[in-house]
Amino acid sequence: MRFLITGAAGMLGQDLQAALAGRDVTSLGRSDLDVTDLEAVRAAVAGHDVVINAAAYTKVDDAESHEDEAYAVNATGALNLAKAAADVGARLVSVSTDYVFDGSAVEPYAENAPYVPISAYGRTKAAGEKLALDANPGRTFIVRTAWLYGAGGPNFAKTMLRIAESKETWSVVDDQVGQPTWTADLAAQIVSLLDADAPGGIYHGTNGGQTSWFGFARAVLDHSGLDPERITPTDSSSFSRPAPRPAYSVLGHDGWAIAGISPMRDWSEALAAAADAGVLIAP
Template identity: 70%
Template structure:
């Protein structure tokens, strides 16, 4: 029987990975259970497992600008520790990364092997993590973006909350990406492991594209609320420490190359998430 280790098990994606892996032999480790920056502790944790799914990450994008060393410790050093330990013990590693490894200046979807060119500290640390992970030919990187789900803070749940607190909400139109249900990402990761898909880089986002404004309107509409309550604005109205990629659409060619189904459209996934109560605050 395959033994799975899931790091970052207390996060939004971690919870959905555990849901998808229910009934299997899984060791879930939260941040409190395992310090991924401790190489010796990581080696001990990986021992005896066949598969390691790394959902542990420093994801505070704005805080990373002033705490890059802390972000690097988790996103790069920690990822490298897991990759080294997995290789040492003959386990397969799937490491979750991000669209922030790109600069967002593209006008067509980023291919899996497009050059990394991060804009800010968070993206730099995740790009460094990818490089450390991919030193091992048996490792896989799955990049994702714009995640939302049932567990933890995220844009979709925030919109649902604000809908009950305000008459209108203003949302930017000049950032475009791929809203992605964490349950779909978890299922995709487990799916590629189940068929022993080739190692490498995959883009784990729902298909299609949208601005945050489009996404917010779809959340309102899918929740039975008036989408006209969502008003358009631009990024100049929300100045933040970390730069945001203006275009974060990722291509999905690797799934077809591995003989796996392409991710479903983001609107379809959002409808399913709402129907299952995944956005309930």
């Protein structure tokens, strides 16, 4: 199989390249391919059997005032890749997000839960999911993820370690719950999904278990040999941001059973492995 990765320069894109090492892979970053340009996308996709779309507009707060720009990448871009994949009979994996939900649930969101986005970013990603599934039916895989961290880019874990260098104590919200997810685990899971020749549809690509941002932050410090007691809990009302955040971002993993693939390991186990791999280093 010939693989094409879009958004290859990003944190997940870099780990996808590592997970596909030794295979026939074309890796294109933002400067190499504008996913909003259909003809450029068609030219890039030609000759490939699998397209993995890790390109995204991820500036959640900026999207509130630049929704058209976010839509162009997250929705039109996903549609263009799906159209191009359909033209050549290729499979498309498009990475999406927990922000397609409103965060009001009290149990993990099922893969078929209805869309209820509460932010511009969430609306554009939900639109991208629907457009891609419709344009390349049966051969499109939506992999929703959340709370990503990894070696290849800025993320919450690195931010906590950077803050630790300059502050003795600080506060992190304890009223938003989700699943910290290591991009290396997600990349490996996506490759397993493709190798399994699984049916198209929606899958939830997050590490298992759940915690709050506060719990995640303390675990990052703990695994880095720092005192987690330096972090104290607070609530979301302490932070004013343009885009609302889902309070509950826990995703269910029943879809993996259909594909005959085990779900991803617990977030705490993944974080320990990431620390051992040297991922938890302040920028």
